[in-house]
Amino acid sequence: MLCGRWRSRHRRREEPPVPAQVAVPLALPSPPAPQDGGNKRPGLRALKKMGLTEDEDVRAMLRGSRLCKIRSRTWQKERLYRLQEDGLSVWFQRRIPRAPSQHIFFVQHIEAVREGHQSEGLRRFGGAFEPSRCLTIAFKGRRKNLDLAAPTAEEAQRWVRGLAKLRARLDAMSQRDTHTWIHFYLHRADSNQDSKMSFKEIKNLLRMVNVDMNDMYAYSLFKECDRSNNEWLEGPEIEEFLQRLLKRPELEEIFHRYSGEDRVLSTPELLEFLEDQGEDGATLAHAQQLIHTYELNETAKQHELMTLDGFMMYLLSPEGGCPEPAHTCVFQDMNQPLAHYFISSSHNTYLTDSQIGGPSSTEAYVRAFAQGCRCVELDCWEGPGGEPVIYHGHTLTSKILFRDVIQAVRDHAFTLSPYPVILSLENHCGLEQQAAMARHLHTILGDMLVTQLLDSQNPEELPSPEVMGLMPLCRPLAVYCWASRLRTPAPCPQPRPQPCQVSSLSERKAKKLIREAGNSFIRHNACQLxxxxxxxxxxxxxxxxxxxxxxxxxxxxxxxxxxxxxxxDLNAGRFLINGQCGYVLKPACLRQRDTTFDPECPGPPRTTFTIQVLTAQQLPKLNAEKPNSIVDPLVRIEIHGVPADCACKETNCVPNNGFNPRWGQTLQFQLRAPELVLVRFVVEDYDATSPNDFVGQFTLPLSSLKQGYRHIHLLSKDGASLSPATLFVHICIQRS
Structure with missing residues (x-):
């Protein structure tokens, strides 16, 4: 079943009214409100750097709001929610027997903020509250949504707008401003909140940011910054300590190599650096543009000079990162047949946990679409009252209505990508409920549903994503995707391929075909899905x-x-490029019907990939409950491609330093099919007696990896940003 974008004239059907319910909120004691003179406190400096201290919505969030948290028809309780002064986290309080407990969530972990009844929970249980008073905070990873109702529509809007501003500022900083991050920990380490730091508090700060510094060295650094000689750091003394802590000697060495004795980069000197980086098409005009974008010193900017601070800002920006910036947008040819693309696809999309007893939810579809997924699965079974349901059959997984899933497709399938969506229907329903399924597809999706062949369609080729994503479109793949059993493909292409036939194989059957059919299977996949x-x-x-x-x-x-x-991680890396639209053009060797390519015999090495692992910055602590535990990081570079290219190499570990560990080690790989290679950068916490613990990773195609000195911005297990955690590396790709 294939869907595309709806026509602009399509109107949504009105939802039936939800019966009103009575909610009894609980009153909670309020913690002390922030005091005046806030900019003197370390916490508010972060908001000041973000330019939001005077924003009315943010100020209201700092004061806090009593919001009703909604879990079910009977579990609806009031909680106090308040933005922390760091601008990075929201504090909330809840009642447990005998004592209140306090928790926080981080703004950077928010995936989306939805207004009104735009979540499964609020559609089912929020009928007692007007949609204008409701909002949903959806988190990255497995964390459940937070469904909230505010006392007034205006207060709900303040949180919607305020969170949007905070998220936008965090994205705009692009991990360049580590001061925001470290001020968060500074605020926590200041135990009595007097804006002064004793040596004991400084030691706590160092442990919080994942560095186990020798006591004598730490105290000498403390005393160098204690200009008043009173055993406290405050104001400028704290800032000086943080600046010393955040020094990047490796960046200073690179900068001085190009800037010479005057310690500033002129435009020609910056151009020389860009050319050595392998920046294609670097010009003086481009160097000037970088100075005007990233230089902080106005005098230097006026004279078209870049200081060390500006240079560091550039290297920590997306432009100075490892992914090719042009590949963050749709840059590939989108006019080829669908069979010529890798298509981001989900299995058992309705599940939020295991396939034996985990819950099913329409939210799982929303999250899949938010990750660029273009093929989702619906396991359809007979349900009560003539309504088909979706769940993992013959298991204890919960059930959701088929029509609710189709509504989620309508509302969320095209928020990130305009290109077509394939609905993979596994049908276990009788004729009566099959008719109900067809009725819901037509009435809910309307013009989004592909129900006939497109004009000028070549019968021997599937349509392209561009064609499907741009004529008033979108109708199901009963037209373009017919389920068909695939036996061993013929040794050469059929004279008249059947592009609309789609084969669905288990991983075991696919591996058998790869072993036994080899090149014939590749030729089959050049024209059929x-x-x-x-x-x-x-x-x-x-x-x-x-x-x-x-x-x-x-x-x-x-x-x-x-x-x-x-x-x-590999799937996210594969579809990170091309605007994260869910379609990535396959290499030419996989698109030709007469290709001779065989992944088992790819030929001799064609590319040498060399990476020098230099340093890491601000790696996260793995166990917040053990403040004295410090990471012993090592870096592993994994190559995923054809079997002959698959390899992994790793550095030594650096003991007791997750803040600014140094390696300076070079790893090299010989690649035979570089066009298929994914590179996965992994940081682990070394353990001599048990498996290493995962710290962070980043994955992307080799073809989208920029050369030169680059920062790798690390992600968590769930794909969330670990800002400001980075790897600093030098990359060299030599093609023969």
Missing amino acids: TRVYPLGLRMNSANYNPQEMWNSGCQLVALNFQTPGYEM
Whole structure:
């Protein structure tokens, strides 16, 4: 079933009114409100740097609001929510027997903020509250949504607008301003909140930011900054200590190598650096533009000079990062047949946990679409009252209505990408409820549904994403995706291919075809779609390695999006490029019907990939409950591609330093099929007696990796930003 964008004239059907319910809020004691003179406190300096101290919405969030948290028809309780002075977290209080407990959530972990009854929870349980008073905070990863109702519509809007501003400022900083991050910990380390730091509090700060510094060295640094000689740091003394702590000697060395004795980069000197970085098309005009964008000193900017601070700002920006900036937008040819693309695909999309007893939810579809997914699965079964339901059949997973899922498709499928969505329907319904399914598809999706062949369609080719995403479109793949059983493909392409036939294979069957059919399977996938899904024996909804399937040209490599791990890291990396639209053009060797490519025999090495792992910055602590635990980091570089290219190499570990560890080690790889390679940068906490603990990772295609000195911005297991945690590396790609 294929869907595309609806026509602008399409109108949404009105939702039936929800019966009113009575909610009895609980009153909670309020913590002390922030005092005046806030900019003198370390916490508010972060908001000042973000330019939001005078914003009315943010000021209201700092004062706090009593919002009703909604979990069910009977569990609806008032909680006090208040933005912390760091601008990065929201504090809230809840009642537990005998004592109130306090918690926080981080703004950077928010995936979306939705207004009104725009979540499964509020649609089911929020009928007692007007939509204008309601909002949903959706988090990245597995954390459940936070469904809230404010006392007034205006107060709800203040939180919607305020959170949007905070998220936008955090994104705009792009991890350049580590001062915001460290001021958060400074605020926590200041135990009595007097804006002064004793040596004991400084030691606590160092442990919080993941560095175990020698006491004598730490005290000598403390005394150098204690200008008043009173055993306290305050005001400018604290700032000086932080500046010394955040020094980057490796960046200073690079800067001085190009700037010479005057310690500033002229435009020609910056251009020389850009050319050595391998920046294609670097010009004096581009160097001037970088100075005007990233230089902080106005006098230097007027004279078209870049200081060390401006240089560091540039290298920590997205422009100075490792992904090719042009690839963050749709840059590939989108006018080729659908079979020529890898298509981001989800398995058992309705599940939020394991496939044995986990809950089903329409929110899982919303999250999949938010990650760029373009193929989702609906397991359809007979339900009560003539209404088909979706769940994992013959298991204890909960059930959701088919019509609710189709409404989620209508409302969320095209928020991130305009390109077509494939609905993979696994039908277990009788004729009566099949008719109900068809009725819901037509009445809910309307013009979004593809119900007939497009004009000027070549019968031997599937339509392109561009065509499907741009004529008044979108109608189901009963037209373009017919389920068909795939046996061993013929040794050469059929004289008249059947592009509308789609084969759905288990990972075991796909691997068998890869071994036995080899090149014939690749030729088959050059003109017809193949969907691969995990074995049903994966009870915990684990995933298989998708790279093997991509090597053979399989387009719909379906994974359990709810299960984090290296497999989903590879999927996220594969579809990180091309504007995260969910479609990535396959390499030419996988698109030609007469290709001779065989991933088992890719030929001799064609590319040398060399990476020098230099340093890391502000790695996260793994166990916040053990403040004295410090990370012993090592870096592993993984190459995922054809079997002959797959490899991993790692650095030594650096003991007791997750703040600014140094390696300076060089790792090198010889690659035979670089166009298929994904590079995964992994940081782990070394342990001599047990498996290493995961710290962070970042994955992207080799073809989208920029050369030169680059910062790798690390992500968590769930794909959330670990800002400001970065790796600093030098990358060299030599193609023969």
